[in-house]
Amino acid sequence: MILITGGTGYIGSHVAVELVINGHEVLIIDNLSNSSKKALEGLKKITQKDIIFEKIDLRNSNALEKLFDKYSFEAVIHLAGLKSVKKSNEIPSEYFENNVQGTRNLISVMKKSKVKKLVFSSSATVYGIPKSLPIYESSDIGNTTSIYGKTKYMVENILREIWEKDNEWQICILRYFNPIGAHSSGLIGESPKGIPDNLLPYLFNVASGVLKELEIFGDDYSTPDGSGIRDYIHIEDLSKGHLCALEYLSDKHNISFFNLGTGNGFSVFEIIKTFKKVTNIDIPYKVVGRRSGDISEIFADVSLAKKNLNWTAKKTLEEMIYDGWNWQKKNLNLND
Numbered sequence: 430m431i432l433i434t435g436g437t438g439y440i441g442s443h444v445a446v447e448l449v450i451n452g453h454e455v456l457i458i459d460n461l462s463n464s465s466k467k468a469l470e471g472l473k474k475i476t477q478k479d480i481i482f483e484k485i486d487l488r489n490s491n492a493l494e495k496l497f498d499k500y501s502f503e504a505v506i507h508l509a510g511l512k513s514v515k516k517s518n519e520i521p522s523e524y525f526e527n528n529v530q531g532t533r534n535l536i537s538v539m540k541k542s543k544v545k546k547l548v549f550s551s552s553a554t555v556y557g558i559p560k561s562l563p564i565y566e567s568s569d570i571g572n573t574t575s576i577y578g579k580t581k582y583m584v585e586n587i588l589r590e591i592w593e594k595d596n597e598w599q600i601c602i603l604r605y606f607n608p609i610g611a612h613s614s615g616l617i618g619e620s621p622k623g624i625p626d627n628l629l630p631y632l633f634n635v636a637s638g639v640l641k642e643l644e645i646f647g648d649d650y651s652t653p654d655g656s657g658i659r660d661y662i663h664i665e666d667l668s669k670g671h672l673c674a675l676e677y678l679s680d681k682h683n684i685s686f687f688n689l690g691t692g693n694g695f696s697v698f699e700i701i702k703t704f705k706k707v708t709n710i711d712i713p714y715k716v717v718g719r720r721s722g723d724i725s726e727i728f729a730d731v732s733l734a735k736k737n738l739n740w741t742a743k744k745t746l747e748e749m750i751y752d753g754w755n756w757q758k759k760n761l762n763l764n765d
């Protein structure tokens with residue numbers, strides 16, 4: 430059985446589908462701070478299976494211990510955590526407690542139960558401001574521009590130390606670029622609570638009339654059209670990367686790091702244009718100042734994941750937007 434922490438969340442729910450349809454037994458834990466049990470209904474419809482769910486907060490070590498006493502896990506895919514770059518700078522201690530201490534608690538219980546296989550969801554934010562592009566796994570890390578990025582960097586370092594002290598661990602760190610879109614069934618997708626921070630969920634809410642206009646955070650970057658460039662990746666491709674990571678770990682006692690992106694960068698204006706092409710909807714927007722902590726441009730070199738994980742992202746930007754919008758149309762209201 431594979432434990433997925435944060436499994437009712439955006440990425441976790443898609444990873445759960447990928448694992449279950451490929452024959453794995455899955456158990457999900459989540460404290461539901463940024464998701465709801467509704468995701469489990471979508472999961473059941475897609476997989477035709479009941480996935481066991483336990484409401485557990487990673488900050489509660491006792492609850493984690495009881496869970497590991499009750500079930501026998503082969504591996505853990507650890508996605509639970511807080512992810513808003515903006516909020517991380519407003520409430521840093523919450524981010525350290527959930528993301529860093531929460532991970533420490535999980536690792537300590539895993540160690541006690543001799544479960545030493547872990548896939549961890551890190552982020553491209555660990556690279557900070559890139560010195561050159563594309564970004565390789567060997568590029569500099571640590572000069573992060575937010576507390577959120579710092580928590581991911583800290584967890585990566587904790588995991589390196591764990592592995593150095595005990596080489597029995599099997600650890601795969603996945604550095605996600607910008608996951609977008611939704612499952613092609615339209616049954617699960619991203620439902621952030623409150624007003625979204627990320628570009629695509631915000632844009633979808635503008636397109637559906639829930640929000641008035643998109644604010645473009647700066648058109649004065651040194652990019653061809655002046656807006657920020659990111660490496661967007663379809664959530665289904667990203668999820669498949671986790672299955673490949675588990676397969677890779679089956680016979681390796683090492684710690685490894687992989688970029689999960691497409692290797693292509695798109696600007697904010699290109700996203701708006703592609704949305705129009707896919708849906709025929711114009712997005713009202715205004716250009717405002719740069720968002721604090723944002724970088725100009727980042728995209729991944731993805732050859733290491735191709736070589737070692739036998740994984741590449743296949744879906745186009747059009748497919749990402751089509752599937753994301755298909756989900757959003759059915760889920761028009763912002764969650765509280």
Ligand code: NAD
Nearest residue numbers: 435438439440460461462463464486487509510550552605
């Ligand atoms: P999400 O908020 O949809 O999912 C995270 C889940 O973790 C939520 O369901 C939330 O309720 C749960 N959670 C938070 N704190 C918890 C705690 N203390 N105990 C138990 N559950 C807790 O976010 P997501 O986009 O699915 O991200 C999943 C992981 O991937 C996160 O660690 C995030 O930092 C990382 N990541 C996300 C992105 C992105 O753009 N979405 C990019 C890079 C990395």
Ligand code: UFG
Nearest residue numbers: 552553554605606607626627628631644645646657697723
């Ligand atoms: N942007 C806007 N307007 C908005 C929102 C975003 O112009 O309303 C711009 C940003 O300035 C940036 C681009 O759109 O140029 C993408 O911004 P997102 O907020 O969607 O994504 P980020 O690259 O800032 O960060 C995301 C996640 C992090 C993750 C990181 C790298 O929020 O959790 O990707 O994986 F770590």
